[in-house]
Amino acid sequence: MSSIQRSSRKLACFSLAVVMSAASVATLAADVMVGGAPMLPTKDIIDNAVNSKDHTTLVAAVKAAGLVDTLKGSGPFTVFAPTNAAFAALPAGTIDTLLKPENKAMLTKVLTYHVVAGKWDAAAISKMIKDGGGMATIKTVSGGSLTAKSSGMGVTLTDEKGGSAKVTIADVYQSNGVIHVVDKVLLPN
Secondary structure, eight states: OOHHHHHHHHHHHHHHHHHHHHHHHHHHHTOOEETTEEOOTTSOHHHHHTTOGGGHHHHHHHHHHTOHHHHHSSOOEEEEEEOHHHHHTSOTTHHHHHTSGGGHHHHHHHHHTTEEESOOOHHHHHHHHHHTTSEEEEEOTTSOEEEEEEETTEEEEEOTTSOEEEEEEEEEEETTEEEEEESSOOOOO
């Protein structure tokens, strides 16, 4: 075999290894599914959220509040993302009322109450809870606070009104932060 053939064979093997490695990375990145869609860590919070069938109400609310550009920003942000079912569990008419233009300030306050500055994955939140003797206070972008506690194998968040939400899917990494899916809408004072 000539040196050109050996070089061609080595190049072909190297190219195959690069393709297989890229496919493995793509497979790992697509492993987290939310609302029937892969959540890709190369996309930002908004670009991933719009693909989740479980978060159409949240996306509509973020658009109505004018927060799209903020959540597409560099962040990093941690978002506790309520599902459509969480919004549906609110008292009748609440969503329609919040989505009215005259209630934009209240909608913004509710949505930013679900956002924390920084990238707080499950390990970081668990450490905060452990360091806090079983609970941690988390300051939200709205200026309010959430109380995090361990709950079985997960985390429960309690809002300022005494309502609680369970993290149902943790560590959905984004290019500008992390999302934790929650089963209830958290409400500030």
